Amino acid sequence: MQRLRDLTEAELLARVLPVYGGLPADPRAVPVGPGDDAAVLAAPSGSVVATTDGMVAVRDWRDEWSTGYDVGVKLAAQNLADVAAMGARPTGLLVSLVADPATPVEWAVDLARGLAATAAEAGAPVVGGDVSSAPEGVLVVTATALGDLDGRAPVLRSGARPGDVVAVCGSLGRSGAGLALLLGGAAPPGARGAGGPGEAGGAGGPGEVGGAGASGGRGGVGEADGPGGDGGPGGVGGADGPGGVGGADGPGGDGGPGGAGETGAYGGPDGAGGPGVVGGSGGAGRPRGEQASGEPGEALVRYHLAPRPPWEAGPVAARAGAHALVDVSDGLVTDVGRVARASGVVVDLDGTVLRERFAAGDIADALGPDEALRQVLAGGEEHSLVGCFPAGTDLGSLAGQAWVVIGTVGDIGTDGPRVTVDGAVPDAPGWDHFAGS
Template sequence: MEEPPPDVALGDRSEEEVLAAVLPAFAAVPGVLVGPGDDAAVLDLSPGPVVATTDSMVRGQDWVDAWSTARDVAAKCLTQNLADLAAMGATPTSLLVSIAADPATPLAWLVDFAVELGSRAAARRVGVVGGDLSSASVGTIVVAVTALGRLDGRDPVCRGGAAAGDVVAVRGSLGRSAAGLLLLQRDGAGPDPAYPDLVAAHLRPEAPVVDGVVAADAGATAMIDVSDGLLRDADRVGRASGVLVDLERARLEPFVAALRGAVGDEAALECVLAGGEEHSLLAMFPGPDDVPTGWAVLGTVREGRGVAVDGVVTAPRGWDHFAG
């Protein structure tokens, strides 16, 4: 793709010219009969239910330009949507992307966003099949992604299926994104060169997308994407299922230990318990023999309601879009 000059803003081009600069970033994938450029996309989906989710990101609220490039924003947008599909036991198939931006936004920002989103989606055989482009007030950029997935004959794995006696396990990391955010906030001006992996975990989080299907096939009774913090998301499963999700502090220790050197002991524990935007998968399985390879057991499900640590019921902590 030809990159636009850095001094060209969205408002310097017509909508058609902007789309002409962006749409080549989105590769065709199987199952897309009509892709971007028409009034709507036409998809050839497998028989059975379609899983749908949507997430939005707002400049200044979900990212700041001092830390995040357009490519970082695209990577995070993709991950948070695919993780939601994975948490239902679904395989992602396609995306709809809507962007509202200040006309003064550089066209190069939008092209970089599209190239990163398109390449990452294509690597997972996910099609970017359409969306919307709109102007917005001064300084505003809002990105909204709707993702679709297929279940391939499986039942969806919801939050409300856990039962007392189940084993609690996680696939992926805990606390790394939150630790990366702490490092960025401490430095103020940019990433800490001493811990680039943690900063990258916040700017461009990865999700174990294929493991959602693995968990579903292994008989997972409940599952959730850890997007708002382990305690908060475990509490959501507990309340939806009418059970107590009891986490064991000793089993969380390896995750805490991995962060101590970067953020200190107290902050490391808080990152693991309450850190958001991790996008790992938290699932419950009928017994220890049902936990797939690569998943880390964190505790058990007991009679009660909500979330606990070592048997002590704990108030959920983590990200809340309105309460902070």
């Protein structure tokens, strides 16, 4: 397997930059893209919205669950959601890769594919970035997203007013539920068995005819001295994805199925199987097919691994007069609490709507109703948008976006800013990177 240490920086960039593809057709949007000391982007409004958010291997994703493509999708999505939560339209992304030189080159290229696909969907090209080496085992990816307000005022956390209605665009609790399932031992979609312990579960190969957006398969979950994991499916959009690479110290895993040639984050399960790159007996892990699509909770796991938050809804909400906006990254109650404190208000959430519209269905089916509601209130990484709108805003008319009213904004009285559910302060601590870790 080719690893980053087998390439020079220039060779790595020569592999990665073409993946990001072209810049917008209008040269005024991005006069200078990747390749010089810095990029140059237009700022039509005369101001730039800028945000950055990173992810760290093991802490923020696990290679047993996420492909490089998934990490790219999620990294782009969480940054785009922050731009949207200002009411802005994303205009460009910058990407930093800080990686152990043992990282497979294919992982870095797959990361670029996930980023590129998501950036293209958002109309925000990757305009630059950085590569640095890291100590053994360390892999950190960071993106910076830039945006434009198209002449509007930014929508701040501090703008909510008593009397506003609180509405959410997008889902709640699905990412947290997916994470809970993975932590509970659920296999990621597309996984083809862990193949027992192996020193290095192999990375699945990319779709051979990948085109844009090909996704490398999911590697097996190897640990020590045994057969390697199976290759994952070939890439999205790629016909004939080759199979995975077996573990280093044991017999290789089986080749995964080829890519399904469809769009979306994952290849389908039924592609033509490619050969294992490193031969040997197949992994002796879970039986094949156990993770066939349609597994209960699979959509939740997929959302956790590669979320698609409604970043288009930010500018639409801003145009509709939203007083405040925030994206749900650390948990609904935590993030709405930031709005409540910044605005000096109380936000009362409607427990019935949260249970019936968000927790019920596949989250409750997978986790039970109590844990489902807990995920809706406290689950992180959803990146849906929560807005506070003037009473009477016709949310149904917001083009193409489904906003669901989940609460109201009230006066703090003597108790101070807070979030309540049906009038009571819930016990719903959200994500914190440091406390308790």
